[in-house]
Amino acid sequence: MSQRTTLAAQTGPDVTAPIPRVSADTPDPTRRRLAIPALWAFTVLPFGLALLAAVRAPRMHVLLDYWHVFAKITDDNGNLLLGQVFTYHLDQPFVVPSLLFYADAAWFGGDNRVLTVLTIALLAIAALALRSMLPQQLSPTVRGALTAGMAWLLFSSHATELWLQSTNGISWAPAVTFCTIAIACAHRGRLAVASGAAFLGCLSFGAALPIWFVIAFILWLRKESRLRVAIPAVAGVVIVAAWWLTKPSEAQSGATAAFDPDGRLSVIAAAVGGLWSADIAVVAVIAGGLTITLLGLLFSRTLDNRHHRTVNRDAGWLGLTLYAFALALMLALGRTTTNVPGGNVGLISRYVLVAALATIALIVLTTMHRPQWSRRYLVAGVVALSLITHAIGGGKADQVHRSYAPLNLAAIALRVDAPAALDALHIQRGAAPAARALNAYPFNDTFTLGCHGPELGSRLDLTNAQPLAHGAIDTPTRESGTIITGWAEINGTTPDCILVTDSTGTVTGGGITGLPLTAGQTATASTGGTSWQATAGPTTAPIAVLAVRDGRLYKIG
Secondary structure, three states, X not given: OOHHHHHHHOOOOOOOOOOOOOOOOOOOHHHHHHHHHHHHXXXXXXXXXXXXXXXXXXXXXXXXXXXXXXXXXXXXXXXXXXXHHOOEEXXXXXXXXXXXXXXXXXXXXXXXXXXXXXXXXXXXXXXXXXXXXXXXXXXXHHHHHHHHHHHHHHOOHHHHHHHHOHHHHHHHHHHXXXXXXXXXXXHOOOHHHHHHHHHHHHHHOHHHOOXXXXXXXXXXXXXXXHHHHHHHHHHHHHHHHHHHHHOOOOOOOOOOOOOOHHHHHHHHXXXXXXXXXXXXXXXXXXXXXXXHHXXXXXXHHHHHOOOOOOHHHHHHHHXXXXXXXXXXXXXXXXXXXXXXXXXOHHXXXXXXXXXXXXXXXXXXXXXXXXXXXXXXXXXXXXXXHHXXXXXXXXXXXXXXXXXXXXXXXXXXXXXXXXXXXXXXXXXOHHHHHHXXXXXXXXXXXXXXXXXXXXXXXXXXXXXXXXXXXXXXXXXXXXXXOOOEEEEEOEOOEOOOXXXXXXXXXXXXXXXXXXXXXXXXXXXXXXXXXXXXXXXXXXXXXXXXXXXXXXXXXXXXX
């Protein structure tokens, strides 16, 4: 036998046989057991970050809207004026937020953090309502990935304003949450529950006014009876007409009254694309335009196949698309102004919920319309989308923190009754008697100047105060009740606090430190210097301004 024959007779693997392909989506029990908990942990992370920020938010309500509403709905004895609760705020219905503001003052000492945590809870309910619309036919991995995307977009760092000051959160979160519940109920044909949620939403804020037409649209997509479609549509017409006829005729928001179609169109696009830019309007406009285009394609595809049995699967998500676009349109019609950072109102932190809802609708609809896409790529895409938008939002979160920091002086100004300072901070001075009667912050024992010792009324020995070598007062101190500003640096560090005393050493006011230096201060301040602001109660006596560090007093000026 020849050598060739012998080699041919030997057995071995057939290297010419085709190699079987293993799909990336081939089920792997071990991988699946690890993937689902990992996705849930990833889902909970943005909720935890937002909750941590809400718990660490300032105790004080510092925004003018809170104090304006609180003064309107209470008398000087702290009693609730129920009739005033049903009046408009910024030409919007504001019943639910007004009641929450009062409940916070009456039951929780006027603690801003109570309502910031409530805002987080409401948005978590909104996320669960949206998750409930995901088809059961989707794999657990896909459902987990989409749920994670919802959480990261709703609790984006872009929205920091909502849980830093609850005035913003409680203005928006109840209305949006009730509307998402209404959409989820209409998605299942539950008209009664959807209508109840829509009604509560309309009692919360104007952001809920379009929800009736969204419910009617969802029921129409589901091929419900004409009567069931007409009920929410007619209710929407009646409610919107009643609001239009009873709202104040004058402008309430400082928005432009000009025709300005270009500016309003840019607001719509920026609101829908707000997740992709912190302060550059053109980036948000481009992202918003792409999002609207893609949603439009998905929208038209479903309408073209309305008689297909899968239309019920898309109904709620198309309703969410319509609701997000309606919010963007309302924002453009009622809030367009260039007097905001970035020149486009669509970039304001609290309005990012519009972009979150639109983007959630886009990723869910795309997933359902492209079932052939790999689960691995879907998960990777959702994770990337979540982390990228959250990172971009960090810049907006920093802007919000910087812009709100000086407003923390409001607690001291309200406690010492500094009229000029309250006017400068736009705090309703008339709300003080009701807050005092209800023992709400800053009129309770939790108030402090932050000096770890001296408080209002304390007597200090001014002879122990050392002259501060690195510091200055930039504003006159002769006028009492005004905001006093300056800068200070003690041994390369920021002072713990600022105290204001009269000539006898009695503490009559205080201030906040660690603020960014102004342009004028930068020219004279040392490297470690920071800006401060202070105020004191009305007095005719000369005052002294002291910086405190580790219990030591340093006289400024």
